[in-house]
Amino acid sequence: MKRYELIIIGAGPAGLSAAIEAAKSGMEVIVFDENARPGGQLFKQIHKFFGSKEHRAKVRGFKIGEELLAEAKELGVKVVLNAIVMGIFREKEITVMIDDAVSHFKGDQIIVATGASENMVTFKGWTLPGVIGAGAAQTMMNLHGIKPGEKVLMLGSGNVGLVVSYQLKQAGCEVVAIIDAAPKVGGYGVHAAKVARLGVPFYLSHTIIEAEGEECVKGVVIGEVDNKWNIIPGTEKHFEVDTICLAVGLSPMSQLLNAAGCEMEESPRKGGGVPICNKYGETSIDGIFAAGDVSGIEEASSAMIEGRMAGAAVSKAAGYMEEDLFKERYSQLSGALDQLRQGMFGPENKGKDLKYTDEGIELSTSLLKKGYIGEGEIEQFPGVTVNVKGIHPVIECTQNIPCNPCQDACVKHCIKIGSNITSLPVVDKEVECTGCGMCVASCSGQAIFLVNETYEEGYATVTIPYEFLPLPNKGDMGIALDRSGIEVCEAEVLEVRSAKPMDHTKLLTMKVPTDMAMKARFIKMKGAC
Numbered sequence: 001m002k003r004y005e006l007i008i009i010g011a012g013p014a015g016l017s018a019a020i021e022a023a024k025s026g027m028e029v030i031v032f033d034e035n036a037r038p039g040g041q042l043f044k045q046i047h048k049f050f051g052s053k054e055h056r057a058k059v060r061g062f063k064i065g066e067e068l069l070a071e072a073k074e075l076g077v078k079v080v081l082n083a084i085v086m087g088i089f090r091e092k093e094i095t096v097m098i099d100d101a102v103s104h105f106k107g108d109q110i111i112v113a114t115g116a117s118e119n120m121v122t123f124k125g126w127t128l129p130g131v132i133g134a135g136a137a138q139t140m141m142n143l144h145g146i147k148p149g150e151k152v153l154m155l156g157s158g159n160v161g162l163v164v165s166y167q168l169k170q171a172g173c174e175v176v177a178i179i180d181a182a183p184k185v186g187g188y189g190v191h192a193a194k195v196a197r198l199g200v201p202f203y204l205s206h207t208i209i210e211a212e213g214e215e216c217v218k219g220v221v222i223g224e225v226d227n228k229w230n231i232i233p234g235t236e237k238h239f240e241v242d243t244i245c246l247a248v249g250l251s252p253m254s255q256l257l258n259a260a261g262c263e264m265e266e267s268p269r270k271g272g273g274v275p276i277c278n279k280y281g282e283t284s285i286d287g288i289f290a291a292g293d294v295s296g297i298e299e300a301s302s303a304m305i306e307g308r309m310a311g312a313a314v315s316k317a318a319g320y321m322e323e324d325l326f327k328e329r330y331s332q333l334s335g336a337l338d339q340l341r342q343g344m345f346g347p348e349n350k351g352k353d354l355k356y357t358d359e360g361i362e363l364s365t366s367l368l369k370k371g372y373i374g375e376g377e378i379e380q381f382p383g384v385t386v387n388v389k390g391i392h393p394v395i396e397c398t399q400n401i402p403c404n405p406c407q408d409a410c411v412k413h414c415i416k417i418g419s420n421i422t423s424l425p426v427v428d429k430e431v432e433c434t435g436c437g438m439c440v441a442s443c444s445g446q447a448i449f450l451v452n453e454t455y456e457e458g459y460a461t462v463t464i465p466y467e468f469l470p471l472p473n474k475g476d477m478g479i480a481l482d483r484s485g486i487e488v489c490e491a492e493v494l495e496v497r498s499a500k501p502m503d504h505t506k507l508l509t510m511k512v513p514t515d516m517a518m519k520a521r522f523i524k525m526k527g528a529c
Contacts, residue, residue: 004030006314007094007107009085009256012040013300014292014307015113016068016077021311023075025320030105031072032083032096039065040115041135041300044142047163048444048503050188050403052421054336055301058405058442060503062142064304088112088260092287109287109314112257113307116250116271116293121155124210130217134164134247141171149243153220154178155208156247157371159299162191164247169198170468176239179203181225184368188345189399190445196371197522199485204369208244209236217242252294257283262290269350270296280313280330281306289314298340305337343400343422358400359424372483373398375519382426383415383448386518391435391452391461394518395425396483397445409442440465441502450509453517460517461494466508471496472525480512480520489516491523 006022008015011033019029037043045061056064072079084097093106118133125131130149134156137148152173154165157180165175178195183205185192196202205225212219224235251272258264262275263284274295281289291310292303309330316326341347344354356362361381366374373396378384383395393415395406400422407417407425414431417423433450440448440463450463462480472478472493480491491510498506512520 001093001104001106003106003108004028005108005318006030006111007032007092007105007109008111008113009033009088009094010040010113010115010292010294011035011038011079011081012113012115012292012303013042013064013068014115014294014303014310015040015111016072017304017307018111018113018291018311018314019077020068020071020075021308022315022320023072023077025312025315027315027318027320030078030080032080032085032094034082034084036082038069038079038081042068044135044138045300046142046167048505049301050299050401050444051301051340052402052404053408055340055402056304057403058444058503061300063503085256088256088288090261090285108318109289111281111289111291111307111310111314112294113290113292113303114253114256114294116252116297118246119249119251120246121208121248123208125213125217126211128211128213128217129215130213130242131211131244131246134160134245137243137245138164138167141167147171147173148245149173149241151176151239151241152243152245153208153222153239153241154245154247156180156249157182157185157187157192157202157204158247158249159187159191161245161247162187162195164245165195165200166191166198168245169195169200173243175200176241177201177203177222178371179206179208179222181205181207181229185371188401188445189364189367189373190397190401190447192367192371193373193396193483194446197481197483197485199481199524200371201485202369202371203237206237207231211244217244220244250293250297252297254290254294257288257290257294260288261285262288267296269347279334281310282313287317302337302340305333305340309333309337339421340402342420343402345399345401357398357424358422361398361424364398367398370484372485375483378518382424385427385429387453388429389454390433391450392429392433393427393439394449394451395427395439395447396449397425397443397447400424401445403444405442405444406439406448409438411436411438415439435463437463437497437507438501440507441499441505449521451517453514455511458514459511460514461509461511462517462520463507463509464522466496466506467504471506472508472523476525478510478523478525480510480516481522481524482519483521485522487524488519489513491520493523
């Protein structure tokens with residue numbers, strides 16, 4: 001039986017982060033993962049992360065994964081793939097199936113970072129080929145370059161459903177609708193808005209009645225639900241689709257911890273059955289820790305911090321980290337984690353029907369019900385500037401979410417958020433904007449635009465974030481779409497800019513009539529579907 005100072009189960013964001021933290025202190029670390037490649041969910045996350053610099057904000061998930069793997073390798077962490085951990089015992093022994101052979105390992109400490117699995121819902125026809133999880137769709141697109149389908153209906157308006165819907169559009173799929181049984185959008189408003197302006201409609205208080213087809217999905221019928229979740233007769237709607245994508249939440253994969261005898265609890269707020277842990281992530285069994293989604297569903301940024309906290313805790317327990325150094329490190333990490341748990345979407349606000357931002361501004365009802373901010377609502381937010389001479393940023397970030405890259409991106413410091421990472425961004429109208437566009441490119445929610453209402457007589461320019469292929473060329477003509485995805489006017493492409501710091505987010509500047517400057521938010525090229 002091979003012995004290691006630290007055994008980690010799961011090579012996702014939490015597991016790799018824990019391995020790095022422990023290896024830095026000098027521990028001998030081995031990581032087992034059942035998959036053929038490490039990195040967990042990170043390698044199919046092509047969008048930019050939220051948070052601050054210390055949370056890896058404005059960096060795409062797969063790049064974070066590459067950095068974690070490189071750092072773990074440099075520190076001598078051993079990662080064993082295609083390794084299925086079959087059981088954990090109280091003596092901190094594990095059995096692992098590797099290449100059809102069962103091996104035994106003993107760890108002085110164990111960190112379980114097995115992540116979560118996708119939830120499913122049942123309806124007539126739910127077993128037909130073509131009904132898939134949103135995570136499966138991401139895997140097909142972003143890891144294997146395969147379109148999940150041509151016409152897709154998305155069930156679920158949480159962050160996963162919204163992000164994957166956008167990525168489906170990037171892959172060339174038609175997203176016919178996003179539906180949700182809940183009466184309001186569940187994810188970040190900026191994620192909903194970037195999908196809505198592509199023309200994707202939202203049907204809230206709706207659910208799937210039936211998937212149609214004999215051998216595969218050919219269509220879907222949805223219906224509106226009342227406040228008791230019953231279908232309202234006469235509200236049925238039919239869509240021709242070949243794919244139904246389900247983004248209905250995640251459940252912690254905590255079976256190993258339960259089997260090991262850890263004290264468990266059923267927590268709907270955390271996603272299901274989770275181990276009871278202390279503030280360091282240690283379970284009821286000394287020396288067995290849990291980190292990431294296995295101990296409660298959160299974003300990948302939180303999972304990485306939890307992994308580092310567990311890695312520091314085991315280092316201290318093993319004598320590799322002095323008490324004072326551990327307290328300092330734990331304070332840094334817990335502070336970073338607390339930042340991510342603030343704001344409207346923080347744990348303390350789950351289930352609450354919030355009406356106002358922290359600043360006392362009434363939340364956009366249109367955003368919550370339709371996925372986009374209403375025209376009469378937009379100007380009340382402090383990042384939205386109008387009737388300014390010359391080029392200026394318009395920040396359509398209207399919810400208190402933990403994110404501040406725009407503040408750091410502005411070299412003139414005309415964008416201010418302050419020390420509270422969830423505060424709404426404010427534009428200082430007294431500071432002249434250079435038009436560099438770094439704020440547009442850095443915004444993880446694609447909620448910043450550059451507007452110049454005085455470009456030339458009768459015309460304005462709008463610079464938008466653009467992440468679609470093929471890229472248009474200067475002089476190409478298209479149709480400008482408003483926040484709801486409705487065509488509003490013709491638009492001419494003046495410029496498409498790119499730079500390495502923009503990390504594949506292009507800045508497309510379009511020329512529109514002056515009265516469309518505060519309406520045009522996307523461009524559909526002529527001839528495109």
